[in-house]
Amino acid sequence: MDYTQVILKPVVTEKATLIKDAFNQITFLVAQRAGKIEVKKAVQEAFKVKVLQVRMVVRKPGRKTRHGRVVGRVPGWKKAYVTLAPGEKIEIYEGV
Secondary structure (H helix, E strand, O other), rough: OOOHHHEEOOOOOHHHHHHHHHHEEEEEOOOOOOOOHHHHHHHHHHHHEEEEEEEEEEOOEEEEEEEEEEEEEOOOEEEEEEEEEEOOOOHHHOOO
């Protein structure tokens, strides 16, 4: 898969910002079929940085219930926490 198909979008939340500042980790939403090695190669190719580690979190899709009845569907997602080498940074996150 091409890196544009692996990395869907960066996650910009308070928690992601705190993790970036404390541990030099960047958070991305990634494709459901993407593995750790594919995410590592995609980040290195897209941003020209050295990646030390990739950790994945998967949230499975579910049903939304209200008063015991199913009223909708909650989507699932896959998120990757990418640890960068010391001294490396991704410019799109600076100043966010």
